[in-house]
Amino acid sequence: MSATLFVPGSPGGEAEWHRALEAQGFAVTGGELSGGELPFRADLEWVENPSDGSFADAFSFGTTSDAHQRTIEASPGALVLSLPVDLHRERSAIAKLGRVLASAGASAVRVEQSKTDARAANQLLAALNVYQIAEDPLLLSGHTFSPDRDNPKRVLHRWPDATYEPGHMCHNPFGIWRLGA
Numbered sequence: 001m002s003a004t005l006f007v008p009g010s011p012g013g014e015a016e017w018h019r020a021l022e023a024q025g026f027a028v029t030g031g032e033l034s035g036g037e038l039p040f041r042a043d044l045e046w047v048e049n050p051s052d053g054s055f056a057d058a059f060s061f062g063t064t065s066d067a068h069q070r071t072i073e074a075s076p077g078a079l080v081l082s083l084p085v086d087l088h089r090e091r092s093a094i095a096k097l098g099r100v101l102a103s104a105g106a107s108a109v110r111v112e113q114s115k116t117d118a119r120a121a122n123q124l125l126a127a128l129n130v131y132q133i134a135e136d137p138l139l140l141s142g143h144t145f146s147p148d149r150d151n152p153k154r155v156l157h158r159w160p161d162a163t164y165e166p167g168h169m170c171h172n173p174f175g176i177w178r179l180g181a
Helices: 014-022 066-073 090-102 118-135
Strands: 002-009 026-029 032-035 042-046 077-083 110-114 154-159 174-178
Touching: 002 014, 002 090, 014 026, 118 174
Parallel strands: none
Antiparallel strands: 002 077, 002 110, 026 032, 032 042, 042 077, 154 174
Protein backbone atom coordinates (compact mmCIF):
# COMPACT_ATOMS: atom_id res chain seq x y z
CA MET A 1 0.00 0.00 0.00
CA SER A 2 1.00 3.57 -0.46
CA ALA A 3 -0.32 7.02 0.37
CA THR A 4 0.18 10.16 -1.68
CA LEU A 5 0.21 13.69 -0.33
CA PHE A 6 -0.45 16.65 -2.64
CA VAL A 7 0.89 19.74 -0.87
CA PRO A 8 0.51 23.18 -2.47
CA GLY A 9 2.22 25.99 -0.62
CA SER A 10 4.08 29.27 -0.60
CA PRO A 11 7.66 28.07 -1.27
CA GLY A 12 8.47 29.13 -4.82
CA GLY A 13 10.24 26.02 -6.01
CA GLU A 14 11.89 22.76 -5.11
CA ALA A 15 14.97 24.42 -3.57
CA GLU A 16 12.81 26.64 -1.32
CA TRP A 17 10.81 23.62 -0.14
CA HIS A 18 14.05 21.75 0.57
CA ARG A 19 15.38 24.63 2.70
CA ALA A 20 12.07 24.95 4.56
CA LEU A 21 11.95 21.20 5.30
CA GLU A 22 15.62 21.05 6.28
CA ALA A 23 14.95 23.88 8.75
CA GLN A 24 12.34 21.55 10.31
CA GLY A 25 14.95 18.79 10.81
CA PHE A 26 14.35 16.78 7.65
CA ALA A 27 16.84 15.72 4.99
CA VAL A 28 16.03 16.00 1.30
CA THR A 29 18.39 14.03 -0.94
CA GLY A 30 17.92 12.54 -4.37
CA GLY A 31 14.18 13.17 -4.45
CA GLU A 32 13.69 11.55 -1.05
CA LEU A 33 12.51 12.99 2.28
CA SER A 34 13.76 11.45 5.52
CA GLY A 35 14.63 12.39 9.07
CA GLY A 36 12.70 14.35 11.63
CA GLU A 37 10.42 11.91 13.43
CA LEU A 38 9.38 10.30 10.16
CA PRO A 39 9.56 6.48 10.57
CA PHE A 40 9.81 5.96 6.79
CA ARG A 41 11.34 7.59 3.72
CA ALA A 42 9.09 9.37 1.25
CA ASP A 43 9.65 10.05 -2.44
CA LEU A 44 9.39 13.78 -3.05
CA GLU A 45 8.69 15.72 -6.23
CA TRP A 46 7.88 19.38 -6.84
CA VAL A 47 5.34 20.24 -9.54
CA GLU A 48 4.76 23.70 -10.94
CA ASN A 49 1.24 25.11 -10.79
CA PRO A 50 -0.11 25.23 -14.37
CA SER A 51 -2.43 28.08 -13.24
CA ASP A 52 -5.41 26.42 -14.89
CA GLY A 53 -7.58 26.00 -11.81
CA SER A 54 -6.49 22.40 -11.19
CA PHE A 55 -4.85 23.12 -7.83
CA ALA A 56 -8.08 24.64 -6.47
CA ASP A 57 -10.13 21.83 -8.07
CA ALA A 58 -8.11 19.27 -6.12
CA PHE A 59 -9.59 20.78 -2.94
CA SER A 60 -13.04 21.70 -4.30
CA PHE A 61 -14.93 19.17 -2.21
CA GLY A 62 -15.17 18.71 1.53
CA THR A 63 -14.49 21.55 3.94
CA THR A 64 -12.19 23.82 1.91
CA SER A 65 -13.72 27.29 1.55
CA ASP A 66 -13.73 29.26 -1.71
CA ALA A 67 -11.25 31.74 -0.19
CA HIS A 68 -8.89 28.92 0.79
CA GLN A 69 -9.20 27.41 -2.70
CA ARG A 70 -8.12 30.77 -4.15
CA THR A 71 -5.07 30.73 -1.85
CA ILE A 72 -4.26 27.19 -2.99
CA GLU A 73 -4.64 28.16 -6.66
CA ALA A 74 -2.24 31.08 -6.11
CA SER A 75 0.51 28.68 -4.96
CA PRO A 76 3.52 28.62 -7.29
CA GLY A 77 3.63 24.83 -7.07
CA ALA A 78 3.20 21.81 -4.86
CA LEU A 79 5.08 18.92 -3.37
CA VAL A 80 3.92 15.43 -4.22
CA LEU A 81 5.02 12.97 -1.56
CA SER A 82 4.71 9.22 -2.09
CA LEU A 83 4.66 7.42 1.23
CA PRO A 84 5.27 3.63 1.28
CA VAL A 85 2.80 3.13 4.14
CA ASP A 86 -0.67 2.07 5.10
CA LEU A 87 -2.59 5.27 5.84
CA HIS A 88 -4.47 3.76 8.77
CA ARG A 89 -1.43 2.29 10.54
CA GLU A 90 0.79 5.34 10.03
CA ARG A 91 -1.89 8.02 10.50
CA SER A 92 -0.13 9.53 13.54
CA ALA A 93 3.18 9.93 11.65
CA ILE A 94 1.34 11.34 8.61
CA ALA A 95 -0.51 13.84 10.82
CA LYS A 96 2.82 14.97 12.32
CA LEU A 97 4.26 15.30 8.81
CA GLY A 98 1.23 17.42 7.86
CA ARG A 99 1.95 19.80 10.74
CA VAL A 100 5.61 20.04 9.68
CA LEU A 101 4.54 20.76 6.09
CA ALA A 102 2.22 23.52 7.35
CA SER A 103 5.13 25.06 9.29
CA ALA A 104 7.25 24.87 6.12
CA GLY A 105 4.69 26.79 4.03
CA ALA A 106 1.99 24.31 2.98
CA SER A 107 -1.41 25.89 2.44
CA ALA A 108 -3.19 22.50 2.31
CA VAL A 109 -2.52 18.77 2.24
CA ARG A 110 -4.59 16.33 0.19
CA VAL A 111 -4.15 12.69 1.17
CA GLU A 112 -4.96 9.74 -1.07
CA GLN A 113 -4.53 6.03 -0.41
CA SER A 114 -4.40 3.18 -2.86
CA LYS A 115 -4.47 -0.47 -1.93
CA THR A 116 -2.49 -1.11 -5.10
CA ASP A 117 1.01 0.27 -5.44
CA ALA A 118 1.84 2.27 -8.56
CA ARG A 119 3.85 -0.51 -10.25
CA ALA A 120 1.06 -3.10 -9.82
CA ALA A 121 -1.56 -0.59 -11.00
CA ASN A 122 0.51 0.15 -14.10
CA GLN A 123 0.80 -3.57 -14.88
CA LEU A 124 -2.96 -4.01 -14.42
CA LEU A 125 -3.74 -1.12 -16.78
CA ALA A 126 -1.22 -2.37 -19.34
CA ALA A 127 -2.91 -5.80 -19.31
CA LEU A 128 -6.34 -4.18 -19.68
CA ASN A 129 -5.11 -2.12 -22.64
CA VAL A 130 -3.62 -5.16 -24.39
CA TYR A 131 -6.83 -7.12 -23.75
CA GLN A 132 -8.92 -4.34 -25.31
CA ILE A 133 -6.64 -4.11 -28.37
CA ALA A 134 -6.29 -7.87 -28.91
CA GLU A 135 -9.84 -9.00 -28.14
CA ASP A 136 -11.90 -5.86 -28.90
CA PRO A 137 -14.48 -6.82 -26.25
CA LEU A 138 -17.70 -4.94 -25.53
CA LEU A 139 -16.97 -3.65 -22.03
CA LEU A 140 -19.63 -1.91 -19.97
CA SER A 141 -19.73 -0.44 -16.48
CA GLY A 142 -20.14 -3.26 -14.00
CA HIS A 143 -18.15 -5.81 -16.02
CA THR A 144 -15.10 -7.29 -14.34
CA PHE A 145 -11.51 -7.74 -15.45
CA SER A 146 -8.48 -9.63 -14.17
CA PRO A 147 -5.12 -9.89 -15.94
CA ASP A 148 -4.85 -13.58 -14.96
CA ARG A 149 -6.35 -16.31 -12.76
CA ASP A 150 -4.11 -15.45 -9.81
CA ASN A 151 -5.41 -11.89 -9.39
CA PRO A 152 -8.83 -10.82 -8.14
CA LYS A 153 -11.33 -9.45 -10.62
CA ARG A 154 -11.76 -5.67 -10.67
CA VAL A 155 -15.06 -3.99 -11.43
CA LEU A 156 -14.90 -1.62 -14.41
CA HIS A 157 -16.71 1.72 -14.21
CA ARG A 158 -16.85 4.07 -17.18
CA TRP A 159 -16.69 7.74 -16.16
CA PRO A 160 -16.98 10.78 -18.41
CA ASP A 161 -13.69 12.38 -19.44
CA ALA A 162 -13.57 15.41 -17.15
CA THR A 163 -9.93 16.14 -17.99
CA TYR A 164 -10.68 17.88 -21.29
CA GLU A 165 -13.72 19.83 -22.45
CA PRO A 166 -15.74 18.43 -25.37
CA GLY A 167 -14.27 19.86 -28.56
CA HIS A 168 -10.70 19.77 -27.21
CA MET A 169 -8.51 17.55 -29.40
CA CYS A 170 -7.59 15.38 -26.39
CA HIS A 171 -11.17 14.90 -25.13
CA ASN A 172 -12.20 11.25 -25.03
CA PRO A 173 -15.92 11.06 -25.92
CA PHE A 174 -15.98 7.41 -24.78
CA GLY A 175 -14.90 8.31 -21.23
CA ILE A 176 -12.30 6.72 -18.99
CA TRP A 177 -12.20 3.47 -17.04
CA ARG A 178 -12.01 3.36 -13.28
CA LEU A 179 -11.04 0.02 -11.80
CA GLY A 180 -12.70 -0.85 -8.50
CA ALA A 181 -11.92 -3.57 -6.01
